[in-house]
Amino acid sequence: xxxxxxxxxNFVEDLLDGIFKYPYDVKTKAEAxxxxxRMITDVKEFDDKYQLxxxxxxxTKEDVKVELSxxxxxxxxxxxxxxxxxxxxxxxxxxxxxxxxxxRRFYVGKDLKKEDIKAKFDNGMLKLDxxxxxxxxxxxxxDIIDIE
Numbered sequence: 001x002x003x004x005x006x007x008x009x010n011f012v013e014d015l016l017d018g019i020f021k022y023p024y025d026v027k028t029k030a031e032a033x034x035x036x037x038r039m040i041t042d043v044k045e046f047d048d049k050y051q052l053x054x055x056x057x058x059x060t061k062e063d064v065k066v067e068l069s070x071x072x073x074x075x076x077x078x079x080x081x082x083x084x085x086x087x088x089x090x091x092x093x094x095x096x097x098x099x100x101x102x103x104r105r106f107y108v109g110k111d112l113k114k115e116d117i118k119a120k121f122d123n124g125m126l127k128l129d130x131x132x133x134x135x136x137x138x139x140x141x142x143d144i145i146d147i148e
Contacts, residue, residue: 038102039054039055039056039075039077039102039103039104040054040055041053041054041055041104042054047132048131048132049129049130049131049132050108050129050130050132051127051128051129051130052106052126052127052128052130053125053126053127054075054104054125054126054127054128055124055125056077056121056124056125056126057124058079058097058124059077059079059124061121063077063078063079064076064077064121064126065077066117066119066126066128067114068108068112068113068114068117070110071107071108071109071110071112072105072106072107072108073105073106073107073108073117073128073130074103074104074105075103075104075105075106075126075128076101076102076103076104077101077102077103078100078101078102079098079099079100080099081099106130108130109133111133112130112131112133116130116131117129117130117131
């Protein structure tokens with residue numbers, strides 16, 4: 001059967017690439033398995049804050065959860081596959097979209113509260129503003145021992 005050019009010329013190589021490349025020829029597991037979900041993030045530093053721009057294409061605002069726990073900013077997202085596929089709409093012969101859960105953690109410090117962090121989700125892009133906390137001077141603890 002002839003299939004349209006949905007497949008690249010290297011379909012079999014693309015399919016088997018991850019099996020033979022990882023861990024020998026790649027730096028990260030994500031490079032070997034490009035179809036797994038990744039939360040690509042850019043972090044910008046300003047005088048008073050850090051700005052995180054995180055790509056979440058195909059996700060809705062309801063799919064994304066941001067929480068602050070023990071000094072870590074945790075961003076998680078989950079997308080489920082629509083199982084109500086109808087044969088009238090066609091049958092998939094290849095799927096490259098990611099379905100499932102993914103998350104990232106960033107240490108932001110234990111002094112931050114959830115009210116300090118601003119989050120905005122627009123068109124598949126999550127923007128987080130995390131304020132910089134003033135550095136506390138290192139406290140040198142010393143117990144002076146009395147000499148008799």
